Amino acid sequence: MVIGAAIGGAIMYGIISFFGPGSPDTFDEKNIQLRADDLKIVAYGKKVYDENCASCHGVDLAGEANWRERNADGLLPAPPHDETGHTWHHPDAVLFALTKYGPAKMAGDGYKSAMPGFEDILPDTDILASLSYIKSRWSKEIQERHDQINQSAAQ
Template identity: 70%
Template sequence: MKKKSIFAIGGALSAIIVIGLVVYGNSQTEDAGQVRLRPDDLQLVATGKKIYDANCASCHGRDFKGEPNWRERSDDGLLPAPPHDETGHTWHHPDDLLFALTKYGPAKMIGDGYQSAMPGFEDVLTDEEIIASLSYIKSRWPQEIRQRHDQMNQSAAR
C-alpha cells in the first residue's frame, strides 16, 4: 500500500507541476520567465533568511525539514509542508515555478477547487522578498544540488 501511495503522490505532484506551468505561463507577462534566484548574493540571502523565518519556518521548519509525513495527506485531506532541504522536492522545480507557487499558492495556480494549506504571498511579500526567501533556501542546498538546479533552470530557459 505504501508503494501505491508514493506513486499516487508522485503522479499528483507531476500533475501539479504541469498544471502550474500551464496556468503560470498563461497568466504572466513575458518578464515572468526572467525570475532567477541569487543564492550567492549574501545581502539578498541575509534578507531572505529574515523573510523565511517570519513567513515560512513555522511550517517548513527553521532547519528546512518540513512537517512529518509530508508525502501523505493529513486527516483534513491536505498535504503537510514539504522540506526545503535536499530531501524534499523544492529543488526539482525551476525558479519560475518556485516563485509562482510562493506568490500565488498551489490552490490558485491549480484551481478546480484544489485545496492546500500553503497560502499565496502576493498580498504579503513583494516579488523581491519572495526571490530573497527562495534565494536563502537555495543557498542552504549542497553544492551538487545547486548545480543540478542551475542546469534545470538553463534547460527550462531554452
C-alpha cells in the same frame, strides 16, 4: 516598500537587479533568477523565511512529518525545502509563482493546499530573497543540478 526600509538602497538595488530592466512592478516572471550566491540577499531572505515560512517548513527547512501523506483534513503537510524535498526540482520561475500565488491557484481544478499565496503579503523582492536563501542551503551539487533545471526550462 518594506525591503527598502529594512535593508537599504544598496541591497534593494541588488535584489531588483535579478528582475532585469524595469521596476519591481514590471519585471518579467519568466526571467526570474534566484541569487543564492549573493550574501546580502541571502541574509535578508533568511529573515523573510524565518518570519513567513519557518513556522510550517521548519527553521531547518525540514518540513513537517509525513509530508507526502494527506492529513485527516485532506491537506498535505508542508514539504521540506532542503535537499530531501522536491523544491529544487522546480525552476526558479515555478518556485516564485508557487510562492506568490499559492499551490491551489497554480494547480487549479479545486486543488486544496494549506499554503497561502503571498502576493498580498510579501513584495516580490521578499519572495525572491526567501527563495534565494532556501537555495543557498542546498549543497553545491544540488545547486548545480537546479541550475541545469533552470537552463532546461529556459529552452
